[in-house]
Amino acid sequence: xxxxxxxxxxxxxxxxxxxxxxxxxxxxxxxxxxxxxxxxxxxxxxxxxxxxxxxxxxxxxxxxxxxxxxxxxxxxxxxxxxxxxxxxxxxxxxxxxxxxxxxxxxxx
Amino acid sequence: xxxxxxxxxxxxxxxxxxxxxxxxxxxxxxxxxxxxxxxxxxxxxxxxxxxxxxxxxxxxxxxxxxxxxxxxxxxxxxxxxxxxxxxxxxxxxxxxxxxxxxxxxxxxxxxxxxxxxxxxxxxxxxxx
Numbered sequence: 302x303x304x305x306x307x308x309x310x311x312x313x314x315x316x317x318x319x320x321x322x323x324x325x326x327x328x329x330x331x332x333x334x335x336x337x338x339x340x341x342x343x344x345x346x347x348x349x350x351x352x353x354x355x356x357x358x359x360x361x362x363x364x365x366x367x368x369x370x371x372x373x374x375x376x377x378x379x380x381x382x383x384x385x386x387x388x389x390x391x392x393x394x395x396x397x398x399x400x401x402x403x404x405x406x407x408x409x
Numbered sequence: 410x411x412x413x414x415x416x417x418x419x420x421x422x423x424x425x426x427x428x429x430x431x432x433x434x435x436x437x438x439x440x441x442x443x444x445x446x447x448x449x450x451x452x453x454x455x456x457x458x459x460x461x462x463x464x465x466x467x468x469x470x471x472x473x474x475x476x477x478x479x480x481x482x483x484x485x486x487x488x489x490x491x492x493x494x495x496x497x498x499x500x501x502x503x504x505x506x507x508x509x510x511x512x513x514x515x516x517x518x519x520x521x522x523x524x525x526x527x528x529x530x531x532x533x534x535x536x537x
Contacts (some may be wrong), residue, residue: 304511331520331522332519332520332521332522334521334522334523336453336524338453343503343527343529343530344445344453344503344505344524344525344527345527346508346525348524349508349523349525350512350519350523351512351513351519351521353512353521355525356461361473365508375501379459385452387452387453389453389455389523389524391522396467397455397458397467397468397469398443398455398458398522399455400445400452400453400454400455401452402452403452403453
């Protein structure tokens, strides 16, 4: 099955911009979705498709994709954005789903 | 819109457990549903998906042949029957609502797949 690889951790200064990447062969076929998970909470969908935000998600979150890499960008990071972020896509076979390894974002 | 999982607990290796997920606030039988798990201190792992009418089911390799996903649309409920449990199945189990469709304009269309509503999870511990 496919794998989705993310950097384990990144840090960003308050108000600055951070990009989180997700790499995997399945991303050449399927767009990634992105999930925020704060400690002790369930995951929250923040980006899906080409660059779609569910209702209530701030516009500082954006998504992009190129080749086998998907990216989630937080422009003007806030303290409440400190969380784990996971990408997800369908497997290359199209039958199963796979989550990325996760990135811990620290806001300094 | 709400999903509430139940049925978790402590179980010995090799035994079985059945998880439930009660859905409310949306038309349950319009959507596929997923189970996703998270081992203590680890990342998210997709477990299984069932289509709106139960006509299509898929499983992660790690649970194929041991777990069975099902749903009862009349009861707005999703289930996960877990047999032959192993210590590595210890995790917080979430149910999630499927979000998929087509978007775009001017002939530039694309498919999207996501999980847009999540429950708070139910904990399964497999230990002797």
